[in-house]
Amino acid sequence: MPNKVWIGGNHEDRWRRVIWKQGSPYRSMFRSFLEAFQMADYGFRWRSYGDYILLGKLMVTHGSMVSKHSGQTARAHYDKYGRSVLVGHTHRLGAYYHRNMEGTYAAFENGCLCSLDPEYTQHPNWQQGFSVVEVGDGGLFHVTQCPILKRTMCFYGDKLVKI
Secondary structure, eight states: OOOEEEEOOHHHHHHHHHHHHTTOTTTTTOSSHHHHTTGGGGTEEEEOTTOEEEETTEEEEOOOOOOSSTTHHHHHHHHHHSSOEEEOTTSOEEEEEEEETTEEEEEEEEOBOSOSSOTTSSSOOOOBEEEEEEEOGGGOEEEEEEEOBTTTEEEETTEEEEO
16 A cells, blocks of 8 residues: 555644634544544554655645745745745645756646635635656656546546546
8 A cells, every 4th residue: 555644734734723722622532633534544644734745856745825826836835945846735736847057846736626616715716636746766756737627537648537
């Protein structure tokens, strides 16, 4: 079975703050998101909001910034960390590339798998999709972004996948 890591984000952190600050009756039952949702039972390791993992030379984190247009948030995270990065905070797909004397770097916004019609905002600039990361020798990586089209399908390579 592949190694599964759940990197907490602002939504999980919001849940934690509500449970602990408001004296919720659930406070004594659950000490963490990992425990409350039995994530270990599904084979997940937990990383807190703000933490990251490395897939080769690619940093993967939830992210903490949002810019107006696709790709700009990816760039802001590259500027913050100074390395290739994949973030999911924006619910949007996007990519940014930068080359300097040390090499080529890339930053990606991962997209989302949630509803595009949430009740708390109207017409968000979100895109459903996901990223596939392949890691090769020396930590070099390749990211394939897979937009979900019409909420029912995506292309992966030359294959049409119905969802």
